[in-house]
Amino acid sequence: xxxVAQPEDQVNVAEGNPLTVKCTYSVSGNPYLxxxxxxxxxxxxxxxxxxTGDNLVKGSYGFEAEFNKSQTSFHLKKPSALVSDSALYFCxxxxxxxxxxxxxxKGTTLSVSS
Amino acid sequence: EAGVTQFPxxxxxxxxxxxxxxxxxxxGHDNLYWYRRVMGKEIKFLLHFVKESKQDESGMPNxxxxxxxxxxxxxxxxxxxxELEDSGVYFCASSQELGNTGELFFGExxxxxxx
Numbered sequence: 001x002x003x004v005a006q007p008e009d010q011v012n013v014a015e016g017n018p019l020t021v022k023c024t025y026s027v028s029g030n031p032y033l034x035x036x037x038x039x040x041x042x043x044x045x046x047x048x049x050x051x052t053g054d055n056l057v058k059g060s061y062g063f064e065a066e067f068n069k070s071q072t073s074f075h076l077k078k079p080s081a082l083v084s085d086s087a088l089y090f091c092x093x094x095x096x097x098x099x100x101x102x103x104x105x106k107g108t109t110l111s112v113s114s
Numbered sequence: 115e116a117g118v119t120q121f122p123x124x125x126x127x128x129x130x131x132x133x134x135x136x137x138x139x140x141x142g143h144d145n146l147y148w149y150r151r152v153m154g155k156e157i158k159f160l161l162h163f164v165k166e167s168k169q170d171e172s173g174m175p176n177x178x179x180x181x182x183x184x185x186x187x188x189x190x191x192x193x194x195x196x197e198l199e200d201s202g203v204y205f206c207a208s209s210q211e212l213g214n215t216g217e218l219f220f221g222e223x224x225x226x227x228x229x
Contacts (some may be wrong), residue, residue: 004156032215043118043205043220044157051215090157101170102147102218104157 002027002095006105013081014113021076021108023091032094033074034102035065039087047089050074061085081112116140118221120206126227132194135224139188139208145169146189147209147218148181152202160204163189196228 003026013019025031032051036044048059055067065076074091091105119138127133139146148160160179161171165186174181178197183189193200203225207218 034217036220041222043222044207044218046217046219049215049217092157101159101162101173103159104149106154106156 002093002101002103004091004093004103004105006089006091006108008108009106010109010111012111012113015083016080019078019081019085019110019112021089021091021110023074023076023105024072025074025091025093026072027093027095030096031072031074032096033065033067034092034094035059035063035074035076036090036092036104037087038090038107044090047076081110083112083114086110086112118206118208118219120204120221120224122224123222124225124227126229127196128229129198130195132192133196133226135191135193135204135206135226137189137191137206137221139206140210140219143208143210143219144186145209145211146183147207148189148191149205149207150202151205151223152199157205160191193226196226198228201226201228 005024034049035047038044048057050057050067058064063078088107090107092102121136125133144165146163149157151157159173162169163183166183180192203223205223207220209216209218
């Protein structure tokens with residue numbers, strides 16, 4: 001069965017510092033991996049995805065994520081956090097061999113202090 | 115281009131009542147998905163339409179939930195009769211790509227509170 005784990009409910013960083021939001025996954029086949037962000041009272045917005053190719057993918061707002069097959073991880077990173085990055089972040093996975101559903105983690109709240 | 119729109123944004127009903135949520139996907143998007151998030155938990159898949167057909171409804175919790183997409187445009191999700199555990203935020207999403215590699219475009223969600 002497919003699953004996604006986001007081990008941290010909340011991540012706190014100071015503005016200007018690097019940030020990492022962790023995600024691990026479990027699928028039967030090859031994973032398609034996604035990160036979404038939700039700002040207050042808004043819908044989820046797509047940030048980036050890994051389908052195939054280069055393990056380091058770059059996305060919106062300066063975010064990037066690294067696919068690590070051996071560790072089954074897809075951590076979200078940004079070199080220098082902004083206060084405006086404060087939001088709820090969701091990792092999601094699709095198994096390329098099992099259906100069409102995108103499976104989400106429970107989300108990590110990122111709080112960036114000035 | 116208009117995004118995915120959902121109505122109502124918030125609904126408060128009594129246990130046993132009926133509620134119908136509506137989703138208008140981005141024009142031209144054949145794929146439409148319903149998801150639900152209970153407070154503090156993961157966003158759970160409910161079902162997937164391709165045009166008017168149900169491609170995958172494995173996430174529908176029980177037969178109190180009925181989803182339709184007549185004509186392959188907007189979709190409705192009816193809960194009848196509502197129970198306390200149905201409370202949560204119901205998200206609709208749409209996508210154009212037929213394969214599994216495309217990102218989804220989400221609406222702002224419909225918050226359902228069952229008292």
